[in-house]
Amino acid sequence: MASVANNPAIKKSTTISTIPTESTAFKHPTNILHRTPWRPPVGVAGEGSYITLEDGRTVYDAVGGAAVSCLGNSHPKVIKALKEQIDKVPYVYNMQLSNEPAEALAKKLVQSSNGAFEMVGYASGGTEAMDGVVKLARQYVLETGQPQRVNFIARELSFHGNSLTTLSLAYHPVRRKPYAAILDSQHFHHVSPAYAARFQKPDETAEQYVERLRRELEDKFLELGPHTVIGFVAETVVGATTGCVPAPKGYFKAMKSVCDKYGALFILDEVMSGMGRMGTLHAWQSFGDGAAPDIQAVAKGLGGGYASIGAVLMSNKVAQVIRSQSGIWKHGHTYQGHPLACAASLAVQQVIEEENLLANVQAQGAYLETLLRERLCGPNAMTAPYIFNIRGGGLFWCFEFDHDAVEAASFNFKGEPLAMLVQARALKNGLIIMGMTGGGNLEGTKGDHIMLSPAYNVTKKEIEMTVDLLVQSVEEILSEAKSA
Secondary structure (H helix, E strand, C coil): CCCCCCCCCCCCCCCCCCCCCCCCCCCCCCCCCCCCCCCCCCEEEEECCEEEECCCCEEEECCHHHHCCCCCCCCHHHHHHHHHHHHHCCCCCCCCCCCHHHHHHHHHHHHCCCCCCCEEEEECCHHHHHHHHHHHHHHHHHHCCCCCCCEEEEECCCCCCCCHHHHHHCCCHHHHHHHHHHCCCCCEEEECCCCHHHHCCCCCCHHHHHHHHHHHHHHHHHHHCHHHEEEEEEECEECCCCCCEECCCCHHHHHHHHHHHHCCEEEEEECCCCCCCCCCCCHHHHHCCCCCCCEEEECHHHHCCCCCCEEEEECHHHHHHHHHCCCCCCCCCCCCCCHHHHHHHHHHHHHHHHCCHHHHHHHHHHHHHHHHHHHHHCCCCCCHHHEEEEEEECCEEEEEECCCCHHHCCCCCCCCCHHHHHHHHHHHCCEECEEECCCCCCCCCCCCEEEECCCCCCCHHHHHHHHHHHHHHHHHHHHHHHHC
16 A cells, blocks of 8 residues: 555645634635635645645645546646637637637537537536536427427436526435525426435345336326426436436436437436546446437536536537527527637547546546455455445545444534545545535435545556545544544
8 A cells, every 4th residue: 555654745734623613714814705614725736636735735636626627737738728828819709709729629529429419518617517408408399399398307316506497407405405495396307316225125126226217207207298398317427416326227228218208308417427537438438328318518527627617518419400490509608618718628638538548547446446445345444334335436436424333323423424524534634535415315314425536647556545544534533433
């Protein structure tokens, strides 16, 4: 294993608190309304996946922010592309002028899809891309003469963005709660998640579970009126809500068959899991069943964090209708197709291809899985009784804690979510990870989990260091909670 104590890149702190208390939450003044009750540490420099903080510590980012930084922070080819584009033209408005990197990026996305997609629409991030997906899907049914199609079907325990529309489409219990009274429940409907570890019945085979979910989707079509449904929407691999949960084998082929039967669109959200994260350019390709979507959203791995960007990918089926009817996308934003964002994204995609990084994602992802299973669930692992399961694929991995374990009954976490305690302790130990809670049941009261999504160019030594620091952090929190 890589030595944590002797790794010169990781500078740990002995003073940072696990989770800031009320008295320390605003120790550092800020004019930002943050997403945490305290001001997060400030990153002041980045080299690859190592980030230097304002207090001089250097930490390793093993989750890419939020599965975004697929190349780390300082790839010279991407930096060069941004600088050159700034010198050429930093901005044009997409309804007046197009730009070279936007055209080149769209061409690359289409050409690399092996015929799955024909046209591209741009956005400024994942939420905006999914908003665009909803509007494009509605435009499609209008332009095919089906105005009666007004309903979307998505899944419980899903996440599609933080706008009111995407919160309505998704079903993230915690994030929906404050806005439940103003979400659209008339046009957005939900079926069960494809989460076998939690919801497959003990007497069901995998095939029977998939068939039950297929039948449930078809029943929802029939309940709403099959000719009122615009489409079915799903995350190919569920992201932060439940944590890197891939669907069972054959699931997407079965769901697409229902959509095809009733003339609805099959729509995938690959904002978090796409663009290489699962070891294939598109996450659905990793399932090997050929269930290509009619419309797909991508974002995070598209630009790798070098610029804010998202995209909507359209199949030939959708593109031909739009081209032959209105000929335009009836949707747009000021920064859509931004030259800098597109230049950065084009460079990111070229680097992934030139450096053969999808192969590295597959190889290092398999090694990460092996280490996680050995160190967290192996016969000598102190943590084994407290782990519900480990799941994922590529460089998109998660483990979930088992709060029902007999061994955990006496733990005292002092009212804090376990996942957040581990995330904070990991940061203290020099590692950035993502802790989430509330995705293990529909009430949002179970499902503490930790996510890892390192950069596609991660090395074997960095994988080892990540697991060392992670296991150390989990063991520290569990030991302290047991003795409290």
